Amino acid sequence: MLQPMMIFFAQLLLVPILTMRTILVVKGMKKQACGIGMLEGFIYVFAIGLVFSDLSNYMNIIAYAAGFGTGVYLGGTLEEKLAIGYVTVEANVERYNDDLLNKLRDVGFSVSTNEVKGMNSVRYLLYCTARRDRENEFYKIIYKYEPTAFVVSYEPRKFEGGYITKSLKNRRELFLEKTKETFQFKP
Template structure:
């Protein structure tokens, strides 16, 4: 019974680590992904060794499977909370809504607009790239101003230039300045 509990807990740790390692690798964060991979390997070998040490113990196998399933759920929650990276959001709205555009910009969203042709009418397309943790906020604002908008989002793998990179550069400069002041003290 104790080995089944150990296996279950190991899976609760292993699978979220696996999830994070995968995300870090996709985000090209190789060093962090490697560190997670080492931890993942240690946990995996330990848990699987316990399962294989007694193949007649079905409780261990069930604990492994249950831990894996619950670990996937926990890993998904952790990934959602961390919201690593950026998202590009496109909102297709019926007309150019200056109040909406100004509100988004006032809240720090980068917004570019263009006129597009729909099936039977001209529409306005809003483009925005933001941190992933602000995606729901963007959707809420769009919904408040344009309830019938078609909104889609996707994750850019890389980007260069524009509003986001300027803001990132400013944040980095402020960080380095603060760090330099701290080191001087």
């Protein structure tokens, strides 16, 4: 009974790691993905080695499949919680709404607007790129002020310039400054 448990827990660990590696590759973080990939390889060889060592032991095969399935669920949950990266959200609203724009900007969203022509009327399109962990916050604010808004989001692979790039640069400089202060050696 020890082998099936070891296989199950190896899969429970392996699949979320596999999920993270895939996300890092897609986000262009190849070095981090490489390190995680090595760990993934070790766990995979260990688990599959136990399964192949005795193919007549159906408990090992069931443990492998059950661990894989549960690991997929955990990996998806982990990815959702980490929300790595950025999201671009476009909200199509019926009218120009200063209260909505002010609220979004007050809580730190950078929002650009554009007047667009719909099928029967003029509408307004709001554009915002933000950290993925703030996407739901954006939706809540939009729907509070504009319940009939059409909202779509997607993940940008690369962006340069603008509010977010300045913000990232400022945070990086602040981090480096604090790190320098923390590790200054005084004789």
